Amino acid sequence: MSDSLKAAAMADEERKDRAAASKKVRAFRCSRTGLYFPADYVEGWGTKYGIGLGPTPVSEALVNNYQSVPIAGEGTDAMHPVGNCHAQVDLVEVTQAEYNENAAVLVRDDPRMVRRASIMRGRQIAHSRTMQSMYPKEVNAGSPVR
Amino acid sequence: MIVTMQSSVSVGANATNSNVVSTQRYERAPFAAKGSMFSTGSAAGLTAELNVGGNSVTPPTIVNANNRVPLIPDDFFTEFEALAGQLIQVTVANTTAGALTFFWKITLEEADVVVG
Numbered sequence: 308m309s310d311s312l313k314a315a316a317m318a319d320e321e322r323k324d325r326a327a328a329s330k331k332v333r334a335f336r337c338s339r340t341g342l343y344f345p346a347d348y349v350e351g352w353g354t355k356y357g358i359g360l361g362p363t364p365v366s367e368a369l370v371n372n373y374q375s376v377p378i379a380g381e382g383t384d385a386m387h388p389v390g391n392c393h394a395q396v397d398l399v400e401v402t403q404a405e406y407n408e409n410a411a412v413l414v415r416d417d418p419r420m421v422r423r424a425s426i427m428r429g430r431q432i433a434h435s436r437t438m439q440s441m442y443p444k445e446v447n448a449g450s451p452v453r
Numbered sequence: 454m455i456v457t458m459q460s461s462v463s464v465g466a467n468a469t470n471s472n473v474v475s476t477q478r479y480e481r482a483p484f485a486a487k488g489s490m491f492s493t494g495s496a497a498g499l500t501a502e503l504n505v506g507g508n509s510v511t512p513p514t515i516v517n518a519n520n521r522v523p524l525i526p527d528d529f530f531t532e533f534e535a536l537a538g539q540l541i542q543v544t545v546a547n548t549t550a551g552a553l554t555f556f557w558k559i560t561l562e563e564a565d566v567v568v569g
Contacts, residue, residue: 359497359518361527369496369551378463378552388463388552390495390520414497424466424551 331400337366339394342411348396355415366394368411369423371431377438385441386428456483459522459558464499464547470555472542479561482535486561490530490543491523492516493556498549501557503531506539513546516555523558530557534566 333346344366348356352364360367370392379385412423431438458477464470474480482488482505492501493516500513510533519528535541545555 359515361517361519372495372554375463375554378465379468384466386466386552388495388554390554391497391518393520418498420466420496420498420549420551424549427551 327403329402329404332403332406333398333400334406335396336399336401337368337392337394337396337411339366339370339392340368340411341409342366342368343399343401343406343409344396344411344413349398356413358414360391360393364396366392366396366411367414368392368394369427371427371434373431373435377431377435377441384428385438386424387431387435387438389424389427454484454563455560457558457560461522461554461556462545463552463554464545465552466547466550469544469546471544473545473555473557474541474543474559479559480541482537482539482541482561484537484561484563485566486535487564487566488533488535488541488559488561490533491525491528491558492530493519493521493523493528495520495554495556496549496551498547498551499553499555500546500548501530501555502544502546503533504540504542504544505533505535513544516545520554520556522556525558528558534564535561536566536568 334343335348336343349364357367369389372388375388377385377387417423432442456479458479462473497518499516501516502513503510511531547553
């Protein structure tokens with residue numbers, strides 16, 4: 308394949324990627340955290356999503372409870388307790404790229420809260436003085452903060 | 454006579470609190486009573502277990518994730534009977550990698566409990 312043909316093919320791929328990224332998708336947006344849930348969030352409420360959260364579809368995103376003191380688990384890192392925010396969810400249309408950027412980690416994908424606890428602990432270290440004093444910066448350099 | 458206890462407790466990641474009622478005024482039933490327990494968790498992943506006078510009333514049972522002080526009757530957990538002086542013990546386990554809060558309320562209503 309000649310160089311010009313290769314360049315044309317690459318440009319075509321890039322155009323396709325851009326088109327896919329700018330394509331709008333439906334999602335439900337948590338009004339408190341801004342995280343996105345899948346388009347079938349309300350339809351699947353109580354079966355796929357929100358199990359144990361009551362009959363009305365609300366956000367299952369987690370928020371930190373800074374009013375409670377950080378507590379240590381068995382052999383795990385200390386952190387403030389977390390809880391479901393129960394905020395309103397709104398149907399929105401966003402680009403696929405934006406959705407992917409801010410997609411919520413679903414309870415069904417993370418039942419033991421391993422990924423979500425890591426994210427929440429990172430946020431706590433960034434935002435809570437108590438946690439900052441417990442975790443020196445160099446220890447938590449790798450903590451994901453969103 | 455009816456007495457009530459209500460509180461919340463943080464349970465660390467993968468940890469167990471052997472008795473969240475410990476040190477409460479009516480940790481031991483002050484009279485023979487019919488009791489009701491209500492509970493919620495701040496997020497999914499908590500289990501609670503009620504023992505009264507050394508008898509298991511519930512095995513480890515999933516707690517709802519309503520993240521609030523328990524409402525009656527929505528957050529009903531179980532009913533039980535207690536004789537005067539029997540220890541009420543609620544064991545809570547957190548099965549997740551994040552710290553969670555357990556909210557609970559226990560009411561004790563004086564009753565004639567038939568034994569035997």
